[in-house]
Amino acid sequence: MFSEYTTEELQNIFMMQGFSGLSLFSVLLLMGLGLALIFGQMGVINMAHGEFMALGAYTVYFCSTLTEQYAPAFGPYYFICAIGIAFLVCALVGALVEFLMIRHLYHRPLDTLLATWGLSLIMQQTYRSLFGAREVTPTLPEWLMGSFNLKEGLDIPINGVFVLCLALLVTFVMILFMYKSKFGLRLRATVQNRKMSSAVGINTGKVDRVAFSLGCGIAGIAGAAFTTIGSTGPDSGSRYIVDAFLVVVFGGAANMLGCVASAFGIAQAQSILEFFLEGTKGKVATLLVIVVALMLRPQGLFPSKVRGH
Amino acid sequence: MSTPKDYVLEVEDLGVSFDGFKAVDGFNFYLDANTVHVIIGPNGAGKTTVLDLICGKTKATSGTVKFKGKEMRGMREYCIVRAGIGRKFQNPSIYENLTVLENLEISHPAGRGIFGCLLFRRTPAIQQQIESTAAQIGLQDKLDTEAGILSHGQKQWLEIGMLLMQEPEIIMLDEPVAGMSVRERTETAALIRRISANRSVIVIEHDMEFVREIADRVTVMHLGQILSEGSMETVSADPKVIEVYIGH
Amino acid sequence: MAFFRTLFKTRGEAVSFACFALLILVILPLALPVFRLNLVGKYLSYGFVGIGLVLLWGRCGILSLGQGVFFGLGGYCMAMFLKLEASDPVTTAIQSTPGIPDFMDWNQLTALPKFWEPFHSFPFTVLAIFVVPGLVAFLIGWAMFRRRVGGVYFAIITQAIALILSLGIDGNQGYTGGRNGITDLRTLMGWDIRSEHAQQVLYFICVLLLLGSALFAKYIINTRFGRVLMAVRDQEERVRFSGYDVAMIRTFTFTVAAMLAGLGGALFVLQVGFMSPSLIGIVPSIELVIFAAVGGRLSVVGAMVGCLLVNFSKSAFSEAYPDLWLYLMGGTFIAVVMFFPDGLAGLFTKWGTIKNRAAALLARFRPASATTPNASQPAK
Numbered sequence: 001m002f003s004e005y006t007t008e009e010l011q012n013i014f015m016m017q018g019f020s021g022l023s024l025f026s027v028l029l030l031m032g033l034g035l036a037l038i039f040g041q042m043g044v045i046n047m048a049h050g051e052f053m054a055l056g057a058y059t060v061y062f063c064s065t066l067t068e069q070y071a072p073a074f075g076p077y078y079f080i081c082a083i084g085i086a087f088l089v090c091a092l093v094g095a096l097v098e099f100l101m102i103r104h105l106y107h108r109p110l111d112t113l114l115a116t117w118g119l120s121l122i123m124q125q126t127y128r129s130l131f132g133a134r135e136v137t138p139t140l141p142e143w144l145m146g147s148f149n150l151k152e153g154l155d156i157p158i159n160g161v162f163v164l165c166l167a168l169l170v171t172f173v174m175i176l177f178m179y180k181s182k183f184g185l186r187l188r189a190t191v192q193n194r195k196m197s198s199a200v201g202i203n204t205g206k207v208d209r210v211a212f213s214l215g216c217g218i219a220g221i222a223g224a225a226f227t228t229i230g231s232t233g234p235d236s237g238s239r240y241i242v243d244a245f246l247v248v249v250f251g252g253a254a255n256m257l258g259c260v261a262s263a264f265g266i267a268q269a270q271s272i273l274e275f276f277l278e279g280t281k282g283k284v285a286t287l288l289v290i291v292v293a294l295m296l297r298p299q300g301l302f303p304s305k306v307r308g309h
Numbered sequence: 310m311s312t313p314k315d316y317v318l319e320v321e322d323l324g325v326s327f328d329g330f331k332a333v334d335g336f337n338f339y340l341d342a343n344t345v346h347v348i349i350g351p352n353g354a355g356k357t358t359v360l361d362l363i364c365g366k367t368k369a370t371s372g373t374v375k376f377k378g379k380e381m382r383g384m385r386e387y388c389i390v391r392a393g394i395g396r397k398f399q400n401p402s403i404y405e406n407l408t409v410l411e412n413l414e415i416s417h418p419a420g421r422g423i424f425g426c427l428l429f430r431r432t433p434a435i436q437q438q439i440e441s442t443a444a445q446i447g448l449q450d451k452l453d454t455e456a457g458i459l460s461h462g463q464k465q466w467l468e469i470g471m472l473l474m475q476e477p478e479i480i481m482l483d484e485p486v487a488g489m490s491v492r493e494r495t496e497t498a499a500l501i502r503r504i505s506a507n508r509s510v511i512v513i514e515h516d517m518e519f520v521r522e523i524a525d526r527v528t529v530m531h532l533g534q535i536l537s538e539g540s541m542e543t544v545s546a547d548p549k550v551i552e553v554y555i556g557h
Numbered sequence: 558m559a560f561f562r563t564l565f566k567t568r569g570e571a572v573s574f575a576c577f578a579l580l581i582l583v584i585l586p587l588a589l590p591v592f593r594l595n596l597v598g599k600y601l602s603y604g605f606v607g608i609g610l611v612l613l614w615g616r617c618g619i620l621s622l623g624q625g626v627f628f629g630l631g632g633y634c635m636a637m638f639l640k641l642e643a644s645d646p647v648t649t650a651i652q653s654t655p656g657i658p659d660f661m662d663w664n665q666l667t668a669l670p671k672f673w674e675p676f677h678s679f680p681f682t683v684l685a686i687f688v689v690p691g692l693v694a695f696l697i698g699w700a701m702f703r704r705r706v707g708g709v710y711f712a713i714i715t716q717a718i719a720l721i722l723s724l725g726i727d728g729n730q731g732y733t734g735g736r737n738g739i740t741d742l743r744t745l746m747g748w749d750i751r752s753e754h755a756q757q758v759l760y761f762i763c764v765l766l767l768l769g770s771a772l773f774a775k776y777i778i779n780t781r782f783g784r785v786l787m788a789v790r791d792q793e794e795r796v797r798f799s800g801y802d803v804a805m806i807r808t809f810t811f812t813v814a815a816m817l818a819g820l821g822g823a824l825f826v827l828q829v830g831f832m833s834p835s836l837i838g839i840v841p842s843i844e845l846v847i848f849a850a851v852g853g854r855l856s857v858v859g860a861m862v863g864c865l866l867v868n869f870s871k872s873a874f875s876e877a878y879p880d881l882w883l884y885l886m887g888g889t890f891i892a893v894v895m896f897f898p899d900g901l902a903g904l905f906t907k908w909g910t911i912k913n914r915a916a917a918l919l920a921r922f923r924p925a926s927a928t929t930p931n932a933s934q935p936a937k
Contacts, residue, residue: 045709104895109709110620111894114850117843118890125883242720242839245713280728287721294714295700364798390800402795404788415784416799423809426782475800 013275016155021271023160023229026167029263030222031240032247033174036259038215039248042191042208043109044102047116049244050237051123052216055093056086056223057232058131064138076141083166086220094216098209106208120238127234135233144228159228166225170218175256187211243270246290252300262301266290317342317509318394318479323362323372324533332358333533336372340479345501345510347520350530351553356513357399359530360481363511364396365389376479391421395477399484401464405457409448409467412456413439416471438474446470446500462493466500473504480504481511486519498522529553563779564772569909573858574771581764591753598760598828600868603628604767605821607849607860608774609814614846615854616778617810618790619707623715624818625842626722627690629832631819633726633733634689636832637673638682639742639750640734659741664731672732679746686823687816694815698808705804716839723838738833742826750827763824767861770817774857777813786810847886850893852900859902866901 005013031053038046046052063082067074097119105112144162147155178184189197190207198204226232247266251258266286273282294300320338324331333355340346348356361367363374365386374381381389390396404412417438420429443449446466451459456467465485472480485501486494494516501510501523514520520527520541527544529536537547544550565571585597606624614620646656654667661669675681697718701711726733734740742750749755777783788796789803797803826832835841852863867889875882897903 039709043709045713101891101895108898110618110712111898113620113709113712114843114846115891115894118887118894121883121887121890125880125887129880238839242713242717246717249710249713278728280724284721284725284728287717287724291714291717291721294710295697295704295706298701298704298706298710366794385802386797387800387802390798396798398794398798402792404784404792404795406787406791407784411784415781415788418800420781421800422802423782423805426785426806427777427780429781471799 014272017272017275018268019156019160021268022164024271025264025267026163027222027226027229027240028243028247028267029167029260030170030218030225031244032251032259032263033171033256034215034218034222035244036248036251036256037174037218038212039245042106042211044106044212045109045113045116045245046212046215047113047241048097048120048123049116049216049219050239050241051120051127052090052094052219052237053223053226053240054127054232054234054237055123056090056220057227057236058127058136058223059086059089059220060224060227061131061136061138061232064140068139075139076143079138079141079144082138083221083224086224087217088220090220090223091213091217095209095213097216098212102212103205103208124234124238131234133234135231135236137231138227140228163225163228166221170221171256171260174218178256183207183210242287246287246294249294250290250300255300258301315342316340317377318363319373319375320359320363321373321375323359323369323374325358325362325367325370331533333362335534336362336530337535338528340509340511341526342509343505343507344525345505345512345523346526346528347512347514347524348528348530349514349517349520350536353532354530355533356530357483358533360396360483360511360513363389364394364481366396387421390475390477391418393476393478394481395472395475395479396481397465397468397472397483397485399487401461401468403456403464403467403471405455407456408453409443409456409459410439410452412467413442413470413474416474418475442470442473445473445503447496462489462497465489466497469500469504477508479509479511483513484515485512486514486516494519564775566779569906570775570858573905574775577858577861578768582761582768586757586760591756594760595756595828596872597865598756598763599825600865601763601767601861602821602825602828603845603848603864603868604861605770605824606814606818606845607852607864608767608770608857609817610846610849611854611857611860612774612777612786613810613814614849615856615860616783616786616790617807619807619811620712620846621715621811621814622712622839622842622846623719624814624845625837626715626719627694627815627818628822628825628841628845629722629726629834629837630690630693630822631686632822632826632832632836633739634676634682634685634819635823635826636739636742637676638679639745639826640739641669641673641677642746643741643743658734658739660734660737660739661731666731670732686819690815690819690822691812694812695808698811699804702804702807702811707807716842719837719839719842723834726834726837734833736834738831738835740831740833742830745827751830756828759824759828763828766820766824770820771857771861774817778857782806847890847893850900851889853902853905855899856902859900859905862902863900 031049034052035046035049038044038049060079060082063078063085067078071078101115101119102112105115140159144159147157148161149155178188186197186202186207189202190204194204197207223232223237226236230236243266247259247263250266251260251262269286269289270283273285276282277285316339318338318340320336323336323338324334326332336355336359338359348359350356358367362369363381365381365384369382372382376392376394379392381392381394384392404415407415414431414435417435419435420426440449440452443452446469448459448463448467448470451463456464459467469480469482469485482501486497489497498519501512504510505525512523524541526539527541528538529544529547529550531553536553537544537550565574581597581601586594589597606628610621610624640658644656644658649655649657649659649662652659652662654662657666657669676685697715701707701714706714727736729735744750750759778786785796785801785806789801789806793803822832825836848864848867849860850863851867852861853859871882871886874885893900899906
């Protein structure tokens with residue numbers, strides 16, 4: 001499949017596709033981090049995670065419409081605020097969902113999966129009723145448009161760089177939070193031994209709620225990032241959900257670095273293969289490789305090491 | 310046979326490490342036919358791990374486990390069980406929503422394959438065996454009782470009964486009297502003595518009184534290794550054992 | 558008699574099965590016009606998947622979100638046979654390559670792909686309807702259950718497989734018919750399956766096979782195998798140390814469920830007349846789970862009723878209020894999972910026990926009031 005291109009063309013193709021893979025990587029990483037927090041750490045699977053991403057994207061769209069209408073002068077800066085608002089909105093909705101639904105189902109992980117799928121149906125239909133079935137795009141500020149021209153035939157879009165930086169920043173903050181903060185310690189303790197944690201005075205119910213809403217909040221940031229590289233429709237989130245699950249499982253469930261590595265691998269493979277194999281074949285090939293790999297090595301790339309398992 | 314004496318189970322140089330931590334190291338263990346062999350030791354000595362290694366639940370990193378001269382290490386758990394080594398867990402693990410009779414029946418070795426299961430019929434011989442086993446564990450009046458509502462002690466006995474149904478040559482019991490009343494302990498001791506008439510029993514236990522009552526032979530473990538071995542009198546006079554237990 | 562008792566443990570089970578059989582075998586065919594009956598037949602073909610899910614999910618505790626894969630594989634096997642029959646050289650004379658399915662011709666294929674060849678034979682097709690889904694399930698199950706993968710992991714991976722298959726079929730239009738699927742199916746060995754008479758006959762074939770499969774499942778559930786299945790779900794380790802090959806038991810159950818789904822898919826194609834990747838992917842696969850969940854994941858009859866009921870309300874509601882339908886569907890799902898995990902069948906048995914308990918309570922009071930004076934007399 002490579003024979004019809006010259007070496008330089010191939011080089012540029014790999015650079016370009018590799019870079020567009022980085023944008024996909026950013027979205028998958030942000031989705032995966034939120035999921036890993038919820039699924040990897042609490043054993044709960046959130047099928048509505050994609051809808052939380054869409055919620056973040058719609059929040060940004062909503063902010064953009066508001067800004068255009070009432071404060072056009074604020075236009076260049078609104079996007080930064082909108083990311084924060086998307087995070088807050090999703091985290092709040094997440095906390096509500098946890099309170100009403102998830103906390104009753106912690107001991108039934110398979111049922112959580114089904115119930116959250118029901119939730120995702122409701123959320124999708126809500127978007128359709130509120131924003132219409134057509135895809136929407138927020139007006140992006142000027143400074144996100146355009147591209148860096150590195151050399152002849154090789155343009156790097158600014159929005160891609162921005163999303164990548166955002167994803168890496170969130171990952172960094174997340175790792176700091178998990179391993180340096182008091183809450184992170186509590187969370188890790190709850191994961192390791194729920195009974196013991198509650199015996200030493202950790203409010204495990206509260207830890208669960210914060211973790212769940214944090215995971216949803218990060219999905220909101222993923223949604224905000226998503227608006228810069230694609231338009232948002234009611235089912236935008238569900239298109240990424242399987243990829244995001246695979247990112248988490250393939251990375252080794254509870255492992256942040258594994259999540260980064262597997263998001264990178266999956267995104268790059270998909271993006272580069274998509275160029276050479278027409279249509280969906282690139283995606284099929286990537287997914288197939290991951291599924292076969294997971295069958296042979298179910299613990300993922302970086303399994304957590306616990307004695308006796 | 311290469312060994313001078315025919316042991317039922319020969320464990321040599323058995324070891325396992327979890328990420329460099331040696332939970333069991335250089336463990337040697339020889340089990341005679343029709344004896345009760347008790348493994349004692351302080352918490353974290355690796356007693357349960359030894360049982361896990363023998364029955365295949367944990368994969369050993371070194372050593373051999375020979376059952377009647379046949380290597381068991383590396384075999385799948387259910388194959389080891391079928392070969393004739395039964396294992397009881399520390400917490401009673403029985404099928405709570407089946408009756409005592411069904412619990413015993415499901416443990417009968419006939420029809421353990423897929424199609425065996427599908428075509429299984431309770432023959433008079435099996436019925437007979439279920440009843441005699443139930444009598445042995447003192448549950449003959451509870452055959453139709455749902456297992457979930459048995460008392461803790463009765464659940465422990467039922468699990469021993471389930472092992473007996475498999476007709477194993479070795480039974481391994483992990484702390485069988487934990488949480489039992491004094492009377493239940495005495496009965497359990499008698500039960501273990503009875504079942505050891507025609508099979509070997511390995512028991513892990515903390516309760517010294519109980520060990521004295523049942524043990525033919527005792528192995529003391531400490532930090533994953535054998536500290537002392539012999540009759541109860543020998544080991545309880547061993548200064549190393551005394552030091553570990555008093556120092557603990 | 559002993560065999561009968563293996564099939565139906567209680568009288569309630571026998572009665573509910575008989576009622577359901579009566580409903581789909583007599584009442585519905587008498588009451589509904591052929592067009593509606595055909596719809597019922599389509600819903601009942603999902604019932605095969607439901608029965609498989611009762612065994613796999615309800616009894617064995619394994620949730621597969623990829624049952625659409627097996628439904629689809631069975632369906633595609635049938636559709637390939639029917640398509641080849643519909644594409645004889647005479648009918649397809651105007652194509653640039655006559656004698657191959659129309660979509661292949663549109664995609665510039667000039668010869669029938671190798672894997673299509675055997676589907677000229679009907680016996681092979683019937684065999685393939687069971688063997689292809691069964692084999693795929695066996696390989697997936699064997700690889701995963703041997704490595705002790707279960708629970709949520711298994712659900713996610715089967716879901717990914719559903720996505721892979723639907724995308725794969727979608728993306729290979731020349732070989733599979735692509736997104737449109739395999740359509741325009743006409744005859745089965747010369748017999749026009751689109752006529753009203755044929756649809757009626759096919760409905761009864763579907764119903765009889767479904768009832769047969771249900772009895773087969775009930776037999777499995779009520780033998781020792783069924784008890785071992787529940788034991789695997791609740792006390793996996795104990796079962797393993799009772800000398801059972803747990804991985805094999807799971808793999809077998811998964812394979813049986815897949816073969817049932819494949820049969821359902823084939824009957825779907827015969828009655829509906831097409832097969833497409835939109836019946837395989839993530840959403841249809843998970844919907845199949847909903848049907849079983851609403852009806853009752855532990856009950857064979859419940860799962861079949863669930864398929865009928867959810868689909869009926871789907872067609873009724875989504876015609877009248879398409880927007881409301883998704884809310885209703887999502888809400889029902891959440892409610893079932895949170896409040897009635899055993900579905901309608903669970904409510905039914907619960908109602909039975911409540912009634913029995915109330916009756917027992919009443920019975921205790923009634924003789925008590927009658928006998929108390931007499932009983933107290935000798936004491937004095």
